Amino acid sequence: MKIYEKDPRISRIKRELSDRRVILVTGAKGGVGKTVISALLGLALSERGKKVLLVDADVTDPNLHVIIGVDPEKVKPGEAKGIEPLTLTDRIGYIGLAPYTMNRPTPLRGPEAVDAVRELLGALDYNGYEYIIIDTPPGLDDVLMDLIHLTGDHALVIVVSTPSRMSQDSTRRFMALLKDLNVENVVNVVNDVIGIGRSGRDSFNVPHDALLEEALGSIKRLKNTEAYNAIVRLAEAVDP
């Protein structure tokens, strides 16, 4: 007789995610626009008639709710046949840890952050969502590794960088790692956060947008930004 332990969440996560379009929004560095791009891409895909779930997997420093105008101290996700994401519109859902922590500081060591993300993904009611966009923490993080192990064989991995040479240096290593992990579906987005004015040749480029800050928190205003217009073209490429 043999005895072994299993994590019950893995099978359900894999099965639920296997027939949906999963997009991991990643980046080798912090502050390059991963969260902004996650949200804008979600909006752009929903405009194309798709039902989109935005997942904030940056559980120790969640920000996604700020961009889409969710106050985590006021709202609570529901529960039915699983955790029910908050619905922003009839085609955009949001889930993250922040509504469960009242947005308080939540120090989690790597494996604990992985546990939190597995818990959310393992207990979600995925009902009807076609695109699952997952905003990840910066760098070669434990949560990112876990998400790649869970979904890397079919997910689209968006690697966000800035035109800065330092960001490009980090991104080269990051891309090499993805290759070693056999992730094939990769798109590089160069986001000019601080206005360097350069853009990448083999990448998708998002210009610096001075008006973005003011649009944060309002889906309507976000859709009038230049950054959004650039992401609309990314959405067309992702969802032909």
Next chain:
Amino acid sequence: MHEWAIAEAISREVEANLEKARIRRVKVILGELQNIDLDVLKQYLEMMLRDVAPNVEIDYETEEAVFKCRRCGYTWTLADSSLSEEEREAIHFVPEAVRAYVKCPKCSSPDFEVLRGRGVRLIFEVE
């Protein structure tokens, strides 16, 4: 009830393992921290497994939640911590949320370890 998704996760895992081995028994260990409704879970799980794994014996066991501070080393239990209904509910969905509501009783650090009793674990006994 979100117990439905948890039962479904367990049932999927049992199913996946059934393809690889002859499972005799599965022990479902429920961490006290997550505070899962055992009766509800049992009911859903029995219903789901009736068809996929009728011969697998399921046992349930609850595990007390114990914390250990990473700053001062103090060890304490969930029963020592006072939590509101809303806080318990949040922790029920994601046990890691406990760090937003519980602090070390000795040094107030939120950086502590959950030694045991976190969430759902499965122990498989196969032939």
